[in-house]
Amino acid sequence: MALIITDDCINCDVCEPECPNVAISQGDEIYVIDSSRCTECVGHYDTPQCVEVCPVDAIIKDENCVESDEQLWAKYEQLTSGT
Template sequence: MALIITDECINCDVCEPECPNQAISQGEEIYEINPDLCTECVGHYDTPQCVEVCPVSCIIVDPNRVEDHEQLIEKYRFLTTGANRAPQG
């Protein structure tokens, strides 16, 4: 599953540098997570680092982007090895 940042975001800037996949960027009003780059830190850490550092708990699982652990691993491998095929999901 990819994560999303809700409207409760206070633009504190702590999540963006924590993302190992560079999936987080400043949007028009709040930070946003690119679901094609978000692996919930699978392959890097045991827990999503953005969630760990968020002071207002505004980062949640995106119910519209359901991916299981294996799909997240596949996405991680694709992102880190530059594989020629896109992840399934």
């Protein structure tokens, strides 16, 4: 499943540059994750890098966007193939 950033976000700016899929951007009040680009770092890293660097644990799994490992891999392949 994709990840989301909760209201606990303190806008510290550390998550955005860590995302290999450019899925994180500044929203109106807090950073947001584009679920169509989030692969939880599948294909790039063993763990989601944004979760690793978040100092307030504001990044969690999005229960409304459940995806299997196979779906995350397929999304990774689509994002990296340029199609």
